[in-house]
Amino acid sequence: MPSRRSPWLLAAVIAGLVVSILVAPPASAATTATIVGVGSGRCLDVAGGATAAKTPVVINDCGTAARQRWTLTTGGQLTVFDATTCLDVSGASTATGAKVQIYPCNGGANQRWTLNADGSVRSVQSGLCLDVSGRATANGSSVIMWTCNGQTNQQWTTALSAEKNPPSVPGNARVSNLTCDSVTFAWNASTDDVGVVAYDVFHDGQLMKSVSGTTLSTSLTVVAGVTWGLFVNARDAAGNVSQASSTVSITPPQCQVDTQAPSTPTGVTGAASGTTVTLRWTASTDNTGVRAYDVYRGGTKVGTVTGTATVPPATTFVDSGLSPSTAYAYAVEARDGQGNVSARSASTSVTTGAACGSAICSVQQIGTDTDIPWGLVTLPDGTILYSRRDAQDIVRLNPTTGAKTTVGTVPNVSGTDGEGGLLGLAIAPTYASDHWLYVMHTSPTDNRIVRFKVENNLLVTSSEQVLLSGILRNKFHDGGRLRFGPDGKLYASTGDAQNGDNAQNISSLNGKVLRLNPDGTVPSDNPFGNYVWSYGHRNPQGLAFDSQGRLWEQEFGNAVMDETNLITKGGNYGWPACEGTSGTCGTAGYIAPKRTYPTVDGSCSGIAIVRDVLYVACERGTRLYREVISGTSLTDVQAFFTGTYGRLRTVEPAPDGGLWLTTSTTGDKDSIANNSNEKILHVTLGS
Structure with a gap:
């Protein structure tokens, strides 16, 4: 894929540097302002200045007339003329191409909007973006709803600054009426500066449904006998998302008693x-x-x-x-x-045969741990360092003898009662001389990338340098993988912090692959003038380079499919509009994955490349995929160890041409230290 950016993307980048989003202060200090299209330079306007219901909304030269003065209410409505006339999606349609009009305010979801830091204005009901039809720039051009794509005809500016404070955490998460196929989930209301417009309900990091900001309980469809952890986030009119509520564990009963065993295979x-x-x-x-x-x-x-x-x-x-x-x-x-x-x-x-003629020749257990091994690097002397996610320390393991020593505890690490904690590790090719260990972890306030010196096999905590902070954290979707590229730059994968809008905002550090200089500065050739290398990602946790220096990435989907991507500089990989090949993935500007996996066979985290073969470690799928890189395709796909070792988290190249492989079988959805029973394996590869 070419690395050259398209003209609309360049325009979007420039706009992103100056865009500020219309947001109202609390209702007691309502403010009005124009909303200006980045692509046209013209204002959102009520056609002809008419006040009748169903009058279309268009763009026109900016002026001072009331027809162009909009107010954002605490309920997420955009009013014009007076407090009773709202920006409205015609017929409450959720289809692309739906007309935008004015209509008497009625509180419907088709009249509520989120205004985001990337300049987009999204419908709460459909998730589609306010769009100038056909990218037109002329006076009178129609405004419609369309799949969000980051183009300048979907970006809007105003003199007002964006509201940045997320809602408070929803309180007292609880369940009732649990049956074999349903449950009622409830919580206490969040508070927010501009008003909560929606609550997003998840199980184990997967979005189940979204409800309005006035809804505090909902019925969910569940699966008999399957244990889920339910939680909820609040979302405000500016697109900010709260931290997650506490998790409520449920195990629905069976719908009917069954004592009949299957027939014998x-x-x-x-x-x-x-x-x-x-x-x-x-x-x-x-x-x-x-x-x-x-x-x-x-x-x-x-x-x-x-x-x-x-x-x-x-x-x-x-x-x-x-x-x-x-x-x-x-x-x-x-x-x-x-x-x-x-x-x-x-x-x-x-x-078996007399000698190994297979892709996988042997597996040797070289260590065990009571916590989750997450990041892993091989040192120049052949020993390995790995991070323990919930215990928040780093261990040195001699794979020949199995001897383990603690290198040190990383300061300022905080769990998230989910996927956060002590995550990725990396060392540069210069480690033998500079002794820098790079670490990605969750802090009490954010996710961040830091580095420490390792001297005499001990972590020198006083040497800590914070290279990048301010990456949003949440219970799930924290990303966390680090990898040095052949260009000497440090690459990092970040999750969307359970807010898909972050993934499409090139000014945000979340839902991205980031690229840093080893000292934490921004490389001069990054595509957007900041740390962002690619965007439109949900929760990527795998990074690996092939022999041509190309970057491959592994990403968790929501509930449909996971994906393996070949990363292009400045590329947009589609989330949240696109999950794998599901959704509006054919939208111009979205880059398709090279391979997808049903989530039941996937939930894959780490990847490694050895001799231009990609190895993918999967958790829910409890398997290791082997995929041959052929051009820009992945071919000859095979699955190994299905169920043999349980959930697989991290896979890394070993110095003998094999693989290091770690498990993540228990305790991987909480922040409780030492409640796991994990293996660290060495895999000998064949031809």
């Missing part, structure tokens, strides 16, 4: 290729549906193949990293959604 066969065995079997049947198969090797469970309530699990399994010329006995059990287990299948024996 039959036809289990296996074939060896080098030190890898591929198993196949005939699907089991069940009265409510088979949800998983557990695979046993020599009587010990070594993997699980999972499905969903609507998609049955696959009937194949790949077992890798085995010993050569060795016979292994395999059997399979089936499970349904209520945990009923079939009889174990008949055993089948498979003998």
